[in-house]
Amino acid sequence: MTILKMRISRALCAGVAMLASAGANAQISSLGATGWAATGTNNLGGTGTTGGHGATAAKTYTVSTRAGLIQALYGNTATIKTDGTFSGTLDNSKKIIYISGTISLSQNAAGTELTANNYVTYANAASSTCAGYGYTTFTQIWNAYLAAYKPPYANVPPSSDPVEAARACASNQMKKTVVLNVPSNTSIIGNGATAKIIHGTLMLNGASSSAPVDNIVIRNVAFEDAFDFFTAWDPTDSGGRWNSNYDTVSIQHATHVWIDHCTFSDGARTDDQFPSVWAAPYDGELYHVQHHDGLLDITKSANLVTVSYNHLHDHDKAMLMGGTDSASLTAENPGVLKTTFHHNYFQNLVQRKPRVRYGMVHFYNNYFSGSNTATLYNWMVGLTSGQGSKLYVENNVFAISGGASASDTIGASVSSGSALTNCAALSGMSTARCKPYIFDSGNLLNGASVNLSATANGANSLVNVTSTPWSSAANPAATPSATPASYYSYAVEATTNLATTVPAAAGVGKL
Incomplete structure (x- = not known):
């Protein structure tokens, strides 16, 4: 296979323009993070999240192609093979990458969209x-796969089976192409209202919890349709589900992250276009062939994250916070996953808005809209209080049609068994720190007050209701005694106009 060594030394080569200054892009800054992302000391020694602010002219790029984006992330040193896979050393120096137009991540080196x-x-x-x-x-793989694993086949397809192995080969090839890692001290900022990244994943993931990527800003970019051609059937998942690989943005081993004024969706390839391929009783909506995973998942040791003024819409599993109930000091645990959500517009999403494990998570002034009777992306549940979650939920508005009740706003999925005891046994942890807690105030469902705390506790009595659901910085292993105001300043708006002001301000093209 031939290799194209793509070295950029002149402006506009491979879709990259190195700017003498930010120029016309200066109106969208890397500064201004709020909430958890504004706290702590980043790897540069500064406070909070600043991304590539202060980047030199040589590290300020405008990109309009996949190749240009890769080279900007790798400091113009990446090797891109003919098939589109690539290698190199990510550039951790301060950089600002402006996105111009639509960039597809599912392309080969020639810029051809891959099938x-x-x-x-x-x-x-x-x-x-x-x-x-x-x-x-x-088609050969797909037809053989369906024939081999159709219900009532009840096991996970074995990796030794040639058809599953062939599917995995193609899936791995796709993963090496469509997943782009984002290094530390990076700002990715969209130009105007048309900046868009499609058909792949921006991955914010360091080597480990002790070596995370740090200090990343993503603003004013639309993310669409991280489509997995090689989705896999798992008959052991909730009675049988198709599972796909790609989130539009995935935050894993990453700290100091600000996601602001972005838009996330399935794009044109909506879920209804891929109905179940199985016979009854596996022919309903739950068994449709799922080609999308999350929109914005925050897992493993992700920490000090703020998600603000984003528009997330038309998708099933919107946001997962914490990927497992099994706590670990090197991944999910009560000391990480600290995240603030404010002024986001959650529209026509089925579930995970988000589903939270372990983190001290703050929700304020968000607007949720959907329908229990929609034919596409019908509302299932809003927030979910998961294992060890610590939620502070204030002045959010839920507008849910189709006979909504309080149970539509929040669910709970918590156990008191090994997940709790194993968490409590970790260094620096305790039973008190590993339990789930919630406080809410000022939230509305269809114009009336709704008590999310009582609803979560009613769904699962292990969810503890308290006015101080967050662990204190001075004694985190003790019974929680803190609130968001213990860690950062913020201003909560009244709910009166959120149904108008949040949709008007959230998403790409609103800065």
Whole structure:
């Protein structure tokens, strides 16, 4: 396979323009983070999240292609192969990357949009083992997969099975192409109202919890349709579900992150276009072929994150906070996942708005809109209080049609078994610190007051209701005694006009 070594030394090469100054882009700053993202000391020694603020002219880019975006992230040192896979060393110095127009992450080096068949072909060309399975097209793999694993087949498809191995080969090839890692001290800022990244994932993920990426700002960019061609059937997941790989943005081992004025959705490839392929009783909506994962997932040791003024819409599993109930000092635990959500517009989402485990999470002045009777992306539940979550929820508005009740605003999924005892046994933890807590005030459902604390506790009595649900900085292992105001300043607006002001201000093109 030939290799294109893409070195950028002149403006506009490979879609990158290195600017002498931010110029016309200066109106959108890397500064201004609020909430958790404004706290703590970043890797540069400054306070809070500043991204690439102060980047030199040589590290200020405008990109309009996938190749240009890759080179900006890698400091113009990336090697991009003909098939679109790439390698190099990420650039951790301060940089600002302005996005111009639409960039697809599912392309080869020539900028050609890749199909499922392309990934099968490239996987076979890259590996004699993959080629040896004998599948040369996506249709061949798909038809054999459906025949092999259709219900009542009840086990996870074994990796030793040639058809599953062939699917995994193509899936791995796709992953190496569509997932772009974002290094520390980076600002990614959209130009105008048309900046968009589609068909892949921006991954904010360091090597480990002790070596996270840090200090990242993403503002004014639309993210759409992180579409997984090679989704996998798991009959053991909730009675049978299709699981896909890609979030539009994934925050894992990352600290000091500000996501602001972005838009997230499935784009044109909505879920209703991919109905179930199985016979009854596996033919309903729950069994549709799911090609999308999350919109904005915050997992592992992600910490000191603020999500503000974003528009998330038309999607199933919107946001996962904490990927497992099993606490670990190197991943999910009560000391991380500290996140602030404010002035976000959650519209036509099914679930996970978000689903929270462990983190001390603050929600204020968000607007949630949906319908229990929608034919596409019907409302299932709003927030979910998960294992060890510590929620502070104030002055949010829920507008849910179709006979909504308090149970539509929040659910609970908590256990008192091994997940709790194992968490409490970790260094620096305790039973008190590992339990879930909630406080809410001033929230509305369809214009009337709604008590989310009582609703969560009613769904699961293990969710503790208290006015101080956050652990204190001085004694985090003690019974929680703190609130968001213990850690940062903020101003809560009345709910009166949120149904108008939040949609008007949230999302791309609103800065």
